[in-house]
Every structure is written in structure tokens, then in C-alpha cells.
Amino acid sequence: MEKRLKSRHFVNLNLNVRGLSQSATLLINERSNDLIQKGETVYKLGLGQSPFPVPEIVQEALRHNAHQKDYLPVMGLLKLREAIAEFNYRHQGLECTADDIMIGPGSKELIFILQLVYYGELIIPTPSWVSYSPQARIAGRHVNWVPTSEESEWKLSPEKLDLICRSDPDRPRVVILNYPSNPTGATYSEAWLKKLAKVARKYNIILISDEIYSLLDHNGDHVSIARYYPEGTIVSSGLSKWAGAGGWRLGTFTFPSNLKWLQKAMATVASETFTSTSAPIQYAAVTAFEDHPEINEYLHHSRRILKSLGNYFANRLRAKRITVPTPKGGFYLFPNFSVYREKLAAKGILTSFELCEAILRDTGVAFLPGMEFGRQPEELTARIAYVDFEGETVLKAAMNEYKNLPLTEEFLKKYCSKILYAIAKMEDWLDAL
Template sequence: MQLHSLKHVSKSQTLLINEQSRLLESAGNKVYKFGFGQSPFPPPAHVLDALSKYSWIHDYTPVQGSVTLRDQVAAFHSELNGFNIHRDQVIVGTGSKILIYAIMASFVNAEIFVPTPSWVSYEPQAQLLGHPLQRIMTTYKQHWKIVPEQLQAALEKKQPGYQPIVILNYPDNPGGMAYTAAELEALSDVLRKHQVLVIADEIYGFVHHQGQHRSLALFYREGTIITSGLSKWCGAGGWRLGIAIVPKGLEELKETLLGVASETYSCAPAPIQKAAESAYTIQDATIDYIQAQQRILSLVGNYCAQRLQDTGVWVHAPLGGFYLFPDFTPYGRVLEHISISDSVSLCQRILKDTGVALLPGTAFGMPASHLAARLAYVDFDGKKALMAAQKFSKGSPLPSHFLQEYCPHLLEGIQKLCDWIEDLR
């Protein structure tokens, strides 16, 4: 059958690298899967028990999510974010990805502003909706973070008649960087001046390595929609449970958003919502689980960053999440001599030579010629690491032998990558 006028929509780069890694493994190759950003940790035992207990539930729930779950989410985020949230502000969906899309889909004309590098799906989602997207480019020296002057300059050029929407992700993917309270407050002054709607993608907020995440909503309450979910801090990416917290005063937007939800995903799966009630209950088991992750990810991330820094690659120690964004610019001339002049060929060559799978900087909106890549330091047995970490005193750092014992495959992959870089000299 001859089809016409199909949209060109590529597969998500993160999902694609996961498929490529599996193909290489099935062919007998050893692969170090640093390309796909999936949490290495399983959901907490009490959350798994809840899913098993309520797996028989099959009825639709309200589009906005069950009242009980929204109560739990509101209480959980109120406690950990430091400001009051009511259940009526909470929307539950099938992952924060579709909720971000639904927010943008609620507008006829919106102009999207995205600090870059940024998560791979923001731009394709805007393109699917026909919304123009403007990138605010950052640099390694800026720690991949925007500053108020940049934001002001970008918003001064916003299109008349279009709702400006800034998507701010922190701790960020791909860099693992986080904003301080002072930085967020300074940005909020510019956002308020231009009446910007902000989608604060805080999916990695609870895996800030020091537990010091601060929400933009603390400073720009009236214009910030927080999105989060179970994928990253609760190790349940495949469950597809996300939440959005809409500020009071934006009821019209909330109703439009619920209309979009009702015509797309209808509701989040009922058994998953019941399990999420357990996840969003503040109890010692949940807090211990989150803090153990933070300690492990801090240890692993700082080790990987230090090893790469020792080779001369530009990379910052991460503050949250489980990503690094190494910049190979110092090796630009050497790489050019071996026919590597862009981030795609760089990652392809590294994968071929070492088995280390990285995601090229172009996937995150960087120019093709910028020799940067994302490294997800998640290729280890998170279940064993969690069990071990919870045996050590909460107030003390994990011992130096922890990585050798519980993350040997990851260490081997980092060694392979560092050896490859050293051989360039």
C-alpha cells in the first residue's frame, strides 16, 4: 500500500542504543552498557509486594489518578520538597514523558525553550506538536547550566502570541548537574518577568547525591509545573508511572491537560497506581532505600569522573542522577587524524574498539562537531549493591573496596575507555 505524508519520527536515541547493545551481546561480544539511562536498582521490596497484592485490579481509575495515590504523592512531595501541595494539584499518568508531551499539547501556539545539552525527547515532542523550539546553548565551563543573562536574551526574542515554555531538567540528563537555590532564585526573576510556564523535569530530584535537591517551585510557585515519577528514584522505569504537580491558579491549564490525557492514555494502570501508593508513603524503608542509592551513585559517579579527568577529558563530577557528559574537545586534533570529527563517529569507534556503549552529544542537541557523549554509570548489579550499602553506617561513606566488590563490570568498562583515550596520546 502506498502511503503519503508520513511524519519523520526517529526512534529515541536512548532506546536505540539499548537495542544495539543487545544485538552486540547476542553476537557474543562483551558490551559495557553505558548508553541507556535505566536505574540499576530494583523497586523496594514493600513496593513489589504491593504490586503483587493488587495485581488483580482491572478497573479504570479517574483520569487524574486515584484519590488515594494523589493524596500520597502530595504528602510525599510536600515533605521532601518543602512546600504544601494538595491532591487536586496532582495528575498521575503513564510516565512523566507523556505528561510533558500532554502539557505542550495543551497549547495551540507555544514556543519551547530548552537549555542544551538536554534530554533526547523534548525536541521530537515539540516537533510532533508543531511547536517551535529554541535551544539555549551551554558550555562545559558553565557546568552545562544556563545563567539568567542567557535566559533573558532568549526570552526577549520570543514570538508574539505564543506561550513561552521553558523545560528545565535538574539534576540534569545528560550532565548530572544541579542548580543551587541561589541559581534557581535568579532564574525565577527572569521567568516571572516574561510570564513563562516552566516544566520542571525533576525526575532525578530524589537521587541528588547529597539529598539537597531544591525545586524551582520554591521560588516560582505560580508558573512551575513539576514532573517526576517512579522511573529513576524507585527503579521502576518499565512500570510507566509519572506525576505532574500543577500550581494553584492554573486550573484552566489543568483541565485542558486532563482532556488531553483522557483522549490519549485514559489513566495509569490501576495495579501500578496501587503499588505507587506504597512507594509514595514516607516510611523508614523508603527513605533508607533512597539514601542508599544516593551513596552508591555518588561513589560510582565520582570514581568514573575522576578516572576520565585523569586522562585529560573534560568532565564534571556529578551532583545527581547517574550520568556524566565527557567532552573530548582536548583530543580534537588527535581524533581528527583518525577520521573522527563528530560525536557519532566518536561513539561508534569507541564501541567498536572497546565494547563501551555511549550516546553521542548530537542526541542531546549539541552540534555534530562537538566531541561530547553521555555516559550512564549504571552497568552493575544494583540489587546486590543496595543490599550491601544498607549494611554500612548511614553517616559514613562507603568503603573503598565497595566498587571492586559490587561494580566490577563497570570498573572494567571505565578502564577500557580510559585505556583507549590514553592510547590517543
């Protein structure tokens, strides 16, 4: 009987994970590294990892707290949660307390736990980050993809969201809104956010505002939708993108007070799974969320670099008749190669996957197909992460040599040459079609 029960549970588990593969972003990074180890030249534009170093003041805080070894509260270190509450008010005017905040080993884990504990339909725009939908599948939740258009820079339409919800207005729903966007680099205006907030309030939606790239808004103008839908918005953030600390695995959720029941349910699951986030990391993160001139300068120059590089890359793509929205934040482009459809088809390239495979094989430029982000396979879109440069060197140059100078093509050629080589390789490949 015991063996039969184990077998039955194994089958049930497979129903949720059967057919799932490793995260596409992690897989392309491992594949790129394998090719490099074999002696091949690879331009790593696949994994969306910040190229910049963790700010020195935050690194120093980690060194000073390496001795911290005790288990911390499931919700997170009180001092850190207080610092995040002040951070939220300083940057967005959001009024919250330490009691409204939960710390986890990456925002990715927190988003998954929320889907696990809340029985609701997941609504996400397409394209969207590669892990939202697989997480829902693992948790046994239904996913409703909302199509978006290139003309609207791939943004979630309030009208389409309303259309999905009106047929069953009382159904529990979770909407994930990620901006600046991975994979498109797009963001939302205040007017657009207000319209989305109105729809969310109308249907009592739980809205996860994934603002992990918020401090990398290229103009420093990010606005949280929590300003307009405070009662139903959970703000998700962390250190991985704006602080260059992806490997530290520290994420944050800020809950509205009326979703305390959901926060407690997530804490229960956390207590039985990851227990608490690494103690030295949490202590060091207090410094990251405090108001320090060094961090403000770090962010200012990070934005300058990413804006200049993103605009330059986008313009080079457009010169080849490839359509691509101008990135407004983060470090991603989402180009559409459909203008080359006939020439690509003549070479047997019919899908975005085949497109990326051919470019990697022929040029060494690695990026991800649009189908990994929820687009149809035959749509010739792709995500490019323009991060293959030595972040520490580039940041120092922007802070010193180019502190009061524009970051022109000369700067990019000097300090981001590998990405410019990748662009040239792609251009030559397209010209040869």
C-alpha cells in the same frame, strides 16, 4: 474523494515526523542487547535506567493489588494523588492538594501532552534530554535551544533566558528545566534558581520543572524551583529513576492552582488517548510516595553508591585530561574529549557520533554522543550512564557490609567491577590513539 483525503492527512503527518528516528537512549539499549546476543561483550553505559530494584515494600504493594482491574479516573487514583500532595510538602514544602495533581503513564507522556495542548514556543538548554525536542516537533511546536557552557556545568543561564524572551515579551513560552540533569548530572543552587524564577515571572513563562531525579540528588539537598515561582511551575516527577521502576510507567504532574485550565485541557487529551494509568501500578505507587523508613534507607544508600561511583569515574576521566563536571545527582556524566581532537581526526573521527561508534566497535563500551542531546556534531561530548552493575547486590552490600564504612575504590572494585572494566577499556583506547 475519501482516498484523496486520507492521502492528504498522511502527508501532513509526515511533515512532523519525517526524519525522526527512534529515541537514542532506547536505540542504544536495543543495539547493546543485540551485540550481547551475538556473543560480544558490551558495557551498557547508554540507557539511563536505574540499576536498583523497586523497593521491596512497593513490590509487595503491587502483589497485593494485582487484582485491581477497574478503569481509574483520568486524573489518577485519588488516594495516590493525596499521597503525592503530602510527599511534595514533606520533601519541598510545596502546598498543594490532590486536585492539583495528574497521573500519567510516565512523565514523558505528560510532557508531550502539555506541548500538544499549549500553543507555545519550547525553550530548552543544550544539552538536554533526548525526547524534549522530538516531542515538540511531533506536536508542531517551535524549539529554541539555549546554548550553555562547560564552565557553568552546562546549566541554563538566567541572562540568556532573558535575552531570548525580551525581543518578544508577550509570546507564549514553555521552558523545561531538568535537574539533577540528564545528561550532565549537574544541579542548581538556590541562588541560581531564584534568578531563573525572576526571569520566568517577568515573562509569564510556563515552567516545567522535570525533577524525576530529585530524590537522587547525591547529598539529598534537592530544592524545587516551584518554591520561588509557584504560580507558573509544573513539577514533573515519577517512579522511574528514584524507585527503579522505569517499566512501571507512572509519571506525575503537580500544577499550580492558577493553571487549572491547562490541567483540564491535558485531562481531555488523556481521556481520548491513554484513558488512565494502570490500576495495579497506581495502587502500589501509593506506598512509594508515603513516608516509610525502608524507602528512606533505600534512598540513602542509593545516593551513596551513585555519588561514590560518579566521583570515581569523573576523576579517572580527568586523569586522562578529559574535562567533565562532577555529578551532583542522578547517574550521568557528560565528558568532553576535545583534548584528543587532533589524534581522533587523524583516525577520521570528527564528530561525537563517530567517537561513540569507534569506542563501541573497539572496546564494547556503549554510550551516547553529545549531538543526541542538542550539541553540535563536531563537539566531542558524550553522555555516560554509569549504571551497568547489579543494583540489588550492590545495594545490599552498602546497607549491610558497608553500612558504616565509606564506599571506597575497594567497594567499587568488588561490587561495580563491570564499570571499572569499562573505564579501563576506554583508558587503553585513548592511550593507543
